[in-house]
Amino acid sequence: MGTMNDTIRATHLVKTYGTVKALADVSLDVQSGESLAIMGPSGSGKSTLLHVLSGILRPDSGTVRLGETNVTDLRDRDRSHLRRERFGFVFQDGQLVDELTAAENVAFPLLLAGWKRSKAMREATHWLDRLGLSGMAGRKPGEMSGGQAQRVAIARSLVHHPAVVFADEPTGALDQATGHEVMQILTTVCQMSGATLIVVTHDMEVAKWCNRLVEIRDAIIHDDRKLGVGR
Numbered sequence: 001m002g003t004m005n006d007t008i009r010a011t012h013l014v015k016t017y018g019t020v021k022a023l024a025d026v027s028l029d030v031q032s033g034e035s036l037a038i039m040g041p042s043g044s045g046k047s048t049l050l051h052v053l054s055g056i057l058r059p060d061s062g063t064v065r066l067g068e069t070n071v072t073d074l075r076d077r078d079r080s081h082l083r084r085e086r087f088g089f090v091f092q093d094g095q096l097v098d099e100l101t102a103a104e105n106v107a108f109p110l111l112l113a114g115w116k117r118s119k120a121m122r123e124a125t126h127w128l129d130r131l132g133l134s135g136m137a138g139r140k141p142g143e144m145s146g147g148q149a150q151r152v153a154i155a156r157s158l159v160h161h162p163a164v165v166f167a168d169e170p171t172g173a174l175d176q177a178t179g180h181e182v183m184q185i186l187t188t189v190c191q192m193s194g195a196t197l198i199v200v201t202h203d204m205e206v207a208k209w210c211n212r213l214v215e216i217r218d219a220i221i222h223d224d225r226k227l228g229v230g231r
């Protein structure tokens, strides 16, 4: 569950790939419960920042903290564990498991956390209902629209009550109207759950759903501002 101790504090992040500097001294605090959009031109370092903040990538130098925990210093195994328990992820094309039903996909993080199958499936169905997918629990991803599949991915990202949800171009594969719907649901459900939301996007219409916007250019933070509720 999100609490006041779940502030993300990134200090002096540097990440290079060979001679390419993807992050050049990036520092960023994200308060618990904030919704933050990260924008910037292609190749500016957005995905790298998301991956470093979420512990998928280790920076060359600098530190990421979640509350009191130094994420960067954790051993790989502990970092994976923290990712599974405290973070949720939504990607462009959902990355649902095609062979599993919607409910089984949503239940997956709970089964990993050791829940009994029947209890996990009940909780997953509850989340599907909440996201307007009542009656879809038994469908496989291939039998749903892109927007429906993305709502399943949102349910899966939140089912274990993470502190932070990371979304990389969550509407990238959707038409504009469906993208709006998905962002509305994502921001609303994160807010209801008290989860911090960090979204990478190319699209200002998507960013507008968040209450803060960080722009990255050439591997540094170029602008950082509050957004009005522009919906």
Ligand SMILES: Nc1ncnc2c1ncn2[C@@H]1O[C@H](COP(=O)(O)OP(=O)(O)OP(=O)(O)O)[C@@H](O)[C@H]1O
Residues within 6 Å of the ligand: 017, 018, 020, 021, 022, 040, 041, 042, 043, 044, 045, 046, 047, 048, 049
């Ligand atoms: N695994 C990698 N190996 C080498 N270079 C990489 C790797 N990943 C990213 N880069 C380079 O690092 C820089 C930042 O990449 P990143 O993917 O973070 O940018 P981005 O802003 O997310 O771009 P896009 O909007 O196109 O997804 C780019 O120059 C990219 O080519």
